[in-house]
Every structure is written in C-alpha cells, then in structure tokens.
Amino acid sequence: xxxxxxxxxxxxxxxxxxxxxxxxxxxxxxxxxxxxxxxxxxxxxxxxxxxxxxxxxxxxxxxxxxxxxxxxxxxxxxxxxxxxxxxxxxxxxxxxxxxxxxxxxxxxxxxxxxxxxxxxxxxxxxxxxxxxxxxxxxxxxxxxxxxxxxxxxxxxxxxxxxxxxxxxxxxxxxxxxxxxxxxxxxxxxxxxxxxxxxxxxxxxxxxxxxxxxxxxxxxxxxxxxxxxxxxxxxxxxxxxxxxxxxxxxxxxxxxxxx
Amino acid sequence: xxxxxxxxxxxxxxxxxxxxxxxxxxxxxxxxxxxxxxxxxxxxxxxxxxxxxxxxxxxxxxxxxxxxxxxxxxxxxxxxxxxxxxxxxxxxxxxxxxxxxxxxxxxxxxxxxxxxxxxxxxxxxxxxxxxxxxxxxxxxxxxxxxxxxxxxxxxxxxxxxxxxxxxxxxxxxxxxxxxxxxxxxxxxxxxxxxxxxxxxxxxxxxxxxxxxxxxxxxxxxxxxxxxxxxxxxxxxxxxxxxxxxxxxxxxxxxxxxxxxxxxxxxxxxxxxxxxxxxxxxxxxxxxxxxxxxxxxxxxxxxxxxxxxxxxxxxxxxxxxxxxxxxxxxxxxxxxxxxxxxxxxxxxxxxxx
Numbered sequence: 001x002x003x004x005x006x007x008x009x010x011x012x013x014x015x016x017x018x019x020x021x022x023x024x025x026x027x028x029x030x031x032x033x034x035x036x037x038x039x040x041x042x043x044x045x046x047x048x049x050x051x052x053x054x055x056x057x058x059x060x061x062x063x064x065x066x067x068x069x070x071x072x073x074x075x076x077x078x079x080x081x082x083x084x085x086x087x088x089x090x091x092x093x094x095x096x097x098x099x100x101x102x103x104x105x106x107x108x109x110x111x112x113x114x115x116x117x118x119x120x121x122x123x124x125x126x127x128x129x130x131x132x133x134x135x136x137x138x139x140x141x142x143x144x145x146x147x148x149x150x151x152x153x154x155x156x157x158x159x160x161x162x163x164x165x166x167x168x169x170x171x172x173x174x175x176x177x178x179x180x181x182x183x184x185x186x187x188x189x190x191x192x193x194x195x196x197x198x199x200x201x202x203x204x205x206x207x208x209x210x211x212x213x214x215x216x217x218x219x220x221x222x223x224x225x226x227x228x229x230x231x232x233x234x235x236x237x238x239x240x241x242x243x244x245x246x247x248x249x250x251x252x253x254x255x256x257x258x
Numbered sequence: 259x260x261x262x263x264x265x266x267x268x269x270x271x272x273x274x275x276x277x278x279x280x281x282x283x284x285x286x287x288x289x290x291x292x293x294x295x296x297x298x299x300x301x302x303x304x305x306x307x308x309x310x311x312x313x314x315x316x317x318x319x320x321x322x323x324x325x326x327x328x329x330x331x332x333x334x335x336x337x338x339x340x341x342x343x344x345x346x347x348x349x350x351x352x353x354x355x356x357x358x359x360x361x362x363x364x365x366x367x368x369x370x371x372x373x374x375x376x377x378x379x380x381x382x383x384x385x386x387x388x389x390x391x392x393x394x395x396x397x398x399x400x401x402x403x404x405x406x407x408x409x410x411x412x413x414x415x416x417x418x419x420x421x422x423x424x425x426x427x428x429x430x431x432x433x434x435x436x437x438x439x440x441x442x443x444x445x446x447x448x449x450x451x452x453x454x455x456x457x458x459x460x461x462x463x464x465x466x467x468x469x470x471x472x473x474x475x476x477x478x479x480x481x482x483x484x485x486x487x488x489x490x491x492x493x494x495x496x497x498x499x500x501x502x503x504x505x506x507x508x509x510x511x512x513x514x515x516x517x518x519x520x521x522x523x524x525x526x527x528x529x530x531x532x533x534x535x536x537x538x539x540x541x542x543x544x545x546x547x548x549x550x551x552x553x554x555x556x557x558x559x560x561x562x563x564x565x566x567x568x569x570x571x572x573x574x575x576x577x578x579x580x581x582x583x584x585x586x587x588x589x590x591x592x593x594x595x596x597x598x599x600x601x602x603x604x605x606x607x608x609x610x
Binding site: 057058060061063098100114115116117131132133134135136137138139140143144147148149156159160163164165174175197198199200201215216217218221222225226229230237240 | 393430434
C-alpha cells in the first residue's frame, strides 16, 4: 500500500491531490494500468467502457457535469486501477461514434462534460426536436453578461428578464421557478456562476459565465445574432468582437469559433 | 482624460494618506489589535482618547458608507462626481483617525468606493458601441413576435410595463434561433421512453399511520372519563346517600335514644373504613341532612334532620369542626365504647 502510494506520487505527481470524497481514489500510474490490463480480458474492459459511456449519456440528459469520483464510485468500481484506460476508450467512443467531445472542465475536481463536436449549421437544426425554451432564457443571460464584459450585477439580469415578461418572483409558464432555474439549475450545469459581491448591504450577487458556457457557447455566434437583432455589424462592438475572435483574424465566423 | 480621472478617484486619497508623515507612521499600528496603545504621550494631543470625538468620526464614516451604498446607481452615471466628493470627505475624516476601529471603517469605505470605481471604469472601457440591456430586451421582444398593437390587458393584470403580448411559442422561437450559439451535445432519449425512476409518493402510508393512533386515542379517552366519574364523584354521592339511609333507619328504630357518633362511624375491623365513614358523614353535616350535638355526658351524638327542618337548618349559623382520628385513638375508642360490630356495613358485604 505504501509502496503503491509512493509509486503513484512520483510517477503522476500532477494530479494526485484530491479534494473531499475523492480522497480514496488516486490516479493509477501508467505502469499500474499496464499491469492491471494484464489481469482482465479485453471483453471486460470493453464492457466497463460501455458502462461509462452510458453513464455519461444518461447524466448528460440533465446537463449536469460528471465528477470523476462519481464515475469511479458508481461505474468503474473494482476496475479503478485501469481507470485512465477506460476513460481514454470512452472518450474515443464519444469522438468516433457519437460525434461528441469529452471535456474536463475542472482539473481540480476532475469534472467532465460532453459537448457537440460537429459544427452547427446556420438556421434551424436539421433534427426536428422541440426546442428547449430554457436555452432561450440562458441565451439572454449569457448574452448580457458577455456584452457587459463578463460580469453583471444580478439586478441587471432580473430587470432585463422583467422586460421580457419573465418575473423572477413569479411562476413562469415555460420556466416555472425562474429564480431557481437561473441561480440553481444553470449554475449546477456550470453555464453560470452566481457569486455574492462582498460588502454589499443588502446582499447582492453577480453573474459570470460558467465553465461549461466557456467551452460550449460560441461568443462569435452570439455577437452575430446580436448584430442581427440590433441591425448592426458585429464589429461595431469592438471590445466584444476582439474577445470573440482571439486569433484577431478579421473574418467573422470562420476559423476561430469557440 | 476621463480614464485618468477615474483612476485618480481611486488612488489619489491613498497617496495623500501615506504622504502625510503622521499618518504613514500610524497606519501599520492601527491595523493591529492594540492600535493606539503604544503611542508616546508626548506627540499626541489629548483628544485622541476622547470617546465622544471617536464616536463622531465613526458615525461620519458610517454615514459616508451608507450614502455610497444608497446612491450607488446615481453615482455610477458618468456625469456624477459624487465619488470624488465622498473620497475627499473621507480624506478629511482620516486626518483624525487614531484607533483601529476607525481605521477599519476607513478600510470598509475604501472597499465600497473601489468597487464603485471599478464599475465606473468598466463603463469607460467600452469603446465603440456601448451595450444597453434595455434596447437589447426591446429587440428581443420584436424577435420573439411581440404583438404591440393588440391590447394585452388580461395577460398580466398587475404587470408594470405591459404593452402588447407575447405569443405562446415566443421562448421556443428564441431558443431555436439561439441554438446555433451552443455546441450542446444532443441529449439522448430511449426510443421507447424510460420508466420513471421516482418512487411513488408515499402518501397512503402516511395517512394510515396517522389514522391508527387517532383511533386508539379516541377509544381510550371516553373510557377513562367514565371511570373517573364512577369512582370519584358518583361513588361518593352514593356512599353518602347510603350512610344517610343507615342513619335514618337507626333513628327510626328508636327515635328516643341518641346515636353515638363514634359508635356510628367506627368500624372495629378496619381503620380505613372508619376514616371513610367519617369523611362521608361530614357531607351529611355540611348539607344539613344530619346534625351533631353533645349529649349529657358531653359525647358527640348524631341524628338525621327531618324533612321539614332541612331548610331551617340551612339558614342557621354553622359551626365547623375537625374530626381527627389516628389508629391509636381508633383502638382506644373501640375499647371505650366497647364496639364489636360496625353500624355502617361496607357496600360490597352489605349486598350479599
């Protein structure tokens, strides 16, 4: 046991310190994985990989990020010594079979999400699935934050929503408890960050983009839509335009979409 | 120009503060817990320890912090110079700051002012077009198909700014257009649907559990009450009446010979029965159904009161006395009166 710990500490020193309930799990070293793979049949590894893939897909239905600790605890279990191999294969399956990308959004707590690898087409999606109205709500909030340089007082958001006939204090036809959707659901999905501003009386919060939004949402596309709405060129918001096109090539909406 | 001013707003007072010799010297001390303790008495004016003055300074600081927090929105507007005024005011106050508590308030004001300064600064950063959330909301409403012509009176009767109404699919329309901004993984669904993982609501069980104890409680309560009545009040009344019956029958047997009180109440076989008899007999006296008197030998005697006399006896002034009896006295009385048998038979033996 002690030897194993020492081994793993020296070999993969970067990611061995775990927080909270992840403490029981230490990332196995490459050599450990090699030795572990010798003890199981390829079919067993495939089986575990398939289980992890399914776990992710089901978890993704609600867009909640998946933590490594949960994968190990609920799915990988006694195969934890070959965990890196299983994750590698799962990521490969998502990439090749589903056209999705497995992204680690938080290297500290080892949290993962799935995003779409395929470039979205302009206009309506080819799949005729019913649109989720919450995406519209999320879009409004993310846009305001983005256009306001990344941070926005909650009041600005609530006031904007009120103008759109969405009152955070009342039940909404499409969203139900708006305040809860925005400050709880979107936050847990990591679309938004909702942080208390220190030294405010009464207590005030501010919104930022969450880790998922940074990866999943295209600032360039938002700016395009913004221009469309206002009847302006996206370039007229120079600050935002530069942020949306960090490679600073002036072609909108081509290579550098994030 | 503007940008430098906003920067100056934040920094100028702090620089002034450290430039003044005295203040530069005091600042590190007032940060510590024992600020104000190690001042040499020589270089300090007396008012440094005047509590009234200290309070005044703290109060002024609080007012200043309050005013910033209250007027935050106004102060944010680019044309408003209130922030500069506040900082100048704070600078004046800081001249008299000597103790840690005041310094802490000064620091708090600095936090509030800096936050405000930061926000003012971000306004200035916006080159090109500034973004106005209100205009944005208006454009969105148009996109979502707001019908501005029709009257939306019954949509939101107590809404504030309602003109026109949104179609039912307004948010769907926006979501569909906004979809292309998201590289969201399409969520996966079972073709045949999935079962509901939620357990059925345990309503029934709760109801059953609640009903059961309430029934039991109902069953217990009335029986307890009946017993209480039986054993306590009614039993006493019955016993009193029974004893009155005995008294009357003995009296009628021979109205001329007095009935000795002790012979009447004492049960030679049981001390507790004796006490009970004394207790019940006392009710007869109280209700005026029997009377007691002393015979020639100064021994207490008891006699029933005739029907016609009851009322008259009630109006007479009453005397109270306490009959006490101990097992020792009880035995002595039995010997003295030579009592061999009880005159009041206990209720259960009497029925046989």
